[in-house]
Amino acid sequence: MKVAIIGCTHAGIFSARGILETDPNAEITVFEKNDTVSFLSCGIALWVGDHVSDPEKMFYDSVEAMQHDGIEMKMKHEVTKVDLDDKTITYENLNNNQETTDQFDKIVVTTGSKPVMPPIPGIEGKNIYLCKNWDDAKAIKEASKDAKSAIVIGAGYIGAEIAEQFSVNGIKTTLIDGLDRVLAKNFDQDITDEVELEYQKHDVTLALGQMVKSFESHDGGVTVNTDKGSYEAEIVVLGIGFLPRTDLFTGQVKMIDNGAIIVDKYMQTSVKDVFAAGDSATVFYNPTQQDDYIPLATNAVRQGILVGKNILKPQVAYLGTQSTSAVELYGKAMASSGLNQQLAKSRGIDGIKTVTIEQDYRPDFMLTTTPVRATLVWDEKTRAVLGGSFYSEHDISQTANALSLAIQNKMTIDELALSDFLFQPNFSQPINFLGAVAMAAAKK
CATH class of the missing domain: 3.30.390.30 (FAD/NAD-linked reductase, C-terminal dimerisation domain)
Structure with missing residues (x-):
């Protein structure tokens, strides 16, 4: 059985290892456009704030270990075309630009998510950073080392943590969000009111209920213009949110409106022998008893495990998710x-x-x-x-x-x-x- 796994963060790692456990004779090929696997991106803010003993420990698996266990790892290989009906994958070796097409018995889509990048003028300018992968983490860590001021766009978990760590490390911080509360989707107002007081105690400017209209990069840093004012800082970090990275599969498989691939309780998609897991897929949200999109590492890990258990035949059903999560800000x-x-x-x-x-x-x-x-x-x-x-x-x-x-x-x-x-x-x-x-x- 030849299995292709497209993408290798949490869902890809656990899918590959789970498939190998279910069928030790499986020929598993992992395609990953980056050169690392298993990065715990939830630790970026902690690393920026000097709370990580060793950044190398932010990886819980390695390319070498997976190869040693018999998984073919095609790192720096980007999948450019997929035909799910024929089970063919076309991919480019980013080291030499060589393109190859191969056919598989089963395909696992674990392409993950991508940062939301609204079409705002100047959003791709200098000194504006994303907060998603290892390269982003290194860039933010380096840029914030000597920065005296920063703007964080987005007051969900990622933005809230980055803003907190900037502020406790002496960086004058502004936190901007279109909603009128920090962590508005995560907690009710009685809690977010307390959190906002902590930000204010730490000299964080809260620009809430404001929509960003443009970014202007210049020698001194970046000016962020909203519908209610302008803010200037040396660096900007975007934590606006995530969308499933599933453009390759549009029109080939059933999706919800935002592009997340619909999976059943055995992680199978609407196309036979095609599975999906992690941030590229839907989850079954138990509180509403509906499919939903909730990109969390915990969901990705459990769905990846299920791909492994169900790769040969449906046998272990998904228990769903409650989107359980936690955060610590200013000791709370x-x-x-x-x-x-x-x-x-x-x-x-x-x-x-x-x-x-x-x-x-x-x-x-x-x-x-x-x-x-x-x-x-x-x-x-x-x-x-x-x-x-x-x-x-x-x-x-x-x-x-x-x-x-x-x-x-x-x-x-x-x-x-x-x-x-x-x-x-x-x-x-x-x-x-x-x-x-x-x-x-x-x-x-």
Whole structure:
């Protein structure tokens, strides 16, 4: 069995290794236009802020290791044409511009995503950086080394983290976003208000609810013009968002409106023997029971594993995703899983209810403790848990994982309220804050 894997970040890595585990005799060829694999791009902001011990450790696999295990790695090879019906791939060796066409039994699309680049005048100018891959990371790290000022476009996770690290390292930072709140799609306003106060304490200029109209690169840096003002800095980092990198497959396979390839629960596309995973594919979003586009490394890893398990025949079904994630800014931890009010509204979901509580994470007789703010979202009719979020100086990240399991398993607020959570004064109150917020929901 000859298998072609197009793209090799998270989904590509786990697809290749999973296929080899399922069929040790498979002839696997990986096509990757870059010269590295498995880069953990979520660590870019941490590296920029000098919180990484060794940047080489931001890679969890290597070309050499994959080749050693019998996977043919065609690095610096760009796929230029694909015929999914005939299973033919045309690719160019970027080292010598030689073009080759080959045929395979099965094709795995793990082409990932690309940064959103709106057609704004000057967006490709000097001193304007993307924040996606290893080359971007090196460029930002080098440019910010001596910079005194920076502008970050986009206040989602990527932009929020980059802006925070710039500010704590003495770079005068401006954070611009078209929405009126930072992390507006990730958390409700009670949390984002707290985050915005932290930015202001660290002298970050928040230019929210503003649309960028143009960029002007000049000797002193870059001027960013919005519909409400102009801002100037030495460097600009774009963190606007991502779209699936699937142009090669347009018209050949079923996609949703943004170009993400629709996959079934076994990672198969609408074309026989063609699979897709990761940022190039849809996910099944459990809170809405609908296909969605949620580019997260966790989704890519699990989908890649499933490609490997199902490459010969459908046997292990996808459990879906809750889009569970977390971020830490200025020593405050934020974590969420499933829907919040903004996400529900943007997806046309009615009939949700929410409740928020705040309690110390462990008993007050301890020498130290700190408050946790917990929010729960549920369906008013079925009482099914649909989402929630947590905010604290305490590490609340694993609570989001527990909530994720509750959503995945279609638990009600009543069941969550009576679930067995530990009590030990070092770690928790007699009623853990996850149980407490569920009790508050059930009572409401």
